Structures are given as structure tokens and as C-alpha cells.
Amino acid sequence: xxxxxxxxxxxxxxxxxxxxxxxxxxxxxxxxxxxxxxxxxxxxxxxxxxxxxxxxxxxxxxxxxxxxxxxxxxxxxxxxxxxxxxxxxxxxxxxxxxxxxxxxxxxxxxxxxxxxxxxxxxxxxxxxxxxxxxxxxxxxxxxxxxxxxxxxxxxxxxxxxxxxxxxxxxxxxxxxxxxxxxxxxxxxxxxxxxxxxxxxxxxxxxxxxxxxxxxxxxxxxxxxxxxxxxxxxxxxxxxxxxxx
Numbered sequence: 001x002x003x004x005x006x007x008x009x010x011x012x013x014x015x016x017x018x019x020x021x022x023x024x025x026x027x028x029x030x031x032x033x034x035x036x037x038x039x040x041x042x043x044x045x046x047x048x049x050x051x052x053x054x055x056x057x058x059x060x061x062x063x064x065x066x067x068x069x070x071x072x073x074x075x076x077x078x079x080x081x082x083x084x085x086x087x088x089x090x091x092x093x094x095x096x097x098x099x100x101x102x103x104x105x106x107x108x109x110x111x112x113x114x115x116x117x118x119x120x121x122x123x124x125x126x127x128x129x130x131x132x133x134x135x136x137x138x139x140x141x142x143x144x145x146x147x148x149x150x151x152x153x154x155x156x157x158x159x160x161x162x163x164x165x166x167x168x169x170x171x172x173x174x175x176x177x178x179x180x181x182x183x184x185x186x187x188x189x190x191x192x193x194x195x196x197x198x199x200x201x202x203x204x205x206x207x208x209x210x211x212x213x214x215x216x217x218x219x220x221x222x223x224x225x226x227x228x229x230x231x232x233x234x235x236x237x238x239x240x241x242x243x244x
Contacts, residue, residue, distance in 0.1 A: 027144070030124035032201040034211055040069050043202025046195060048080040050153040051111070054100065057091035059112040060206050065091075068205070068212055104138070104149050116207040120200050127154065127196045131161040131179050143176050158192045159185030 033039060044065060047057075062085065066076045073087055081087075083094045093108070100107040115123055126144045130152035133141035138151040141163075160183040163176045187195060205212065 027119075027121040027125040030120040030200050031197055032120045032124070032204050034201055034205045035215060036201065037070055039198045039201050040205055041071070042195070043198035043200070043205075044069060044080060046154075046199045047202055048082065051199075052082065052091065052093055054093055054095055054108040054150075054153075055111045056093040057112045057206050058110050059090065060209065061088055061090050062086075063088050064209055068209055106149065108150070111203060111206070113207050115200070115204040120204050123203060124196050124200045127199065128158075128193075129179065130155070130158075131163045131176070132182075133163070143179065154192075154195070155185065157185045157187045157195060159183050 062076050062081060063073070065071065065080070066073055066087075077087060083092060085092060095108070097107040122144065126142060129143040129145075130140050131143070132139065135141075136147065138149060140148075140150070140152045142148045142150075143163075159181045161179045162182040164178050164180060166175045166177040168174055181189075185192065
């Protein structure tokens, strides 16, 4: 019984540590789920329609996307492949690095490990926080990543946001108080939030495709451990029943 209590206590402490870590990110919970295949499919559609023009996923192959997301080769090649790559090749942007450096100052980063590096909450918050800024070279700025050299690819969906600035104190720097939609997009706020959730979920999957299989067998591993623990406890009682 003491062993079972110790295991339960360890699981509770682990869950508490994970929750505390999530709260420490400082950004709203992205509510992503790589177990939702429909969400991953919608996220893939968004990525390949709005992001792959600049960003690559060089550690992920089209064939792997098909296998993991329940898509056929024809669906992937017809709906997601806009660069002429072969089915077994990794996802590469059509933009040449030298062109990207000329247009944006530097080549856009590969997004294969973006969620692992910065977290799903950060990516979600970033996609919610673009606003028009005529002082920037690309005409956009971001409150999560100030002065990012990236235009906002999803503005037609979210709409155009403008910044309401805080009163500037003497010697202080201008600060954004809040963002407001000045021109609505094709999606409502709820629809756009779901779109960002889908896209972030897909990028989370792309950062570690093996997580799908790991989570799928995770429940069986826990069941095995529970049964093994029970068997070990019964065996221990049997071995020690005559020890006083």
C-alpha cells in the first residue's frame, strides 16, 4: 500500500510541476492537441497555404505527413505540395535564401523545431499579436516579438489590428496598451482563434512527429505499469507474510 501511495504522490507532483511550468510561460494557454487529427489536417492546410512560401519544415517529409495525418499521397501532393517536391522529400520553401535576405534582411527561419524551442503558447500568442506599424520596413509589428521582420500572413483571416498606445512618460519609450481590430477579416474572433490553434497544433506535431506514436502507446504503458505494480505488491505480501 505504501508503494501505491508513493506512486500516486509522484504522479500528482509531476502533474503539478507541468501545470506550474505552463503558467510560467506568461502567455495564454494555446489549448493545442496533436491527438486531434482533424485539427492537424486543418493546421497543415493553413501552413501550406500561408506559411510555406517563406518557411520550411526541413525535418518533415510529405510522406510522413500523409502517414501521420491520415491523408493519401494524392491528397498531399494535390492539396499541400506547391513547390513541385517529390512525395518522399522534406518540406522546403520555394523562396530562395538570397531573395529572402534581399527582401526581409535575412532568410525566414525553418519552423521544424519552433514549438519545441519557444513553446506552443508563445507561437499562438505571436500569431494573435500582429498590428499595423508604418514605421517598420514590412509595415507590421508584433507585441510578442517586437520589431520582427515578418509581414503578417494571416491578416485576411484575422483582420487588421492597430495598436492603442499607453501615454508616454518623459524619457520613456512608447508602449502598446492593447490591440484592436480596425478592419475585420474573413473570420470571426472565435474562428480565428480556432485557426491559430489548428496551425499551432500542426507546428507542434511537426516539431516531434514521433509524439503521435508515443502518446498512442502511452496509455498501454501506464496500464502495464499499474498491473506490474499491483503484481509486485501482491508478490511482496506473499513473500513477507511469514516475516514478523
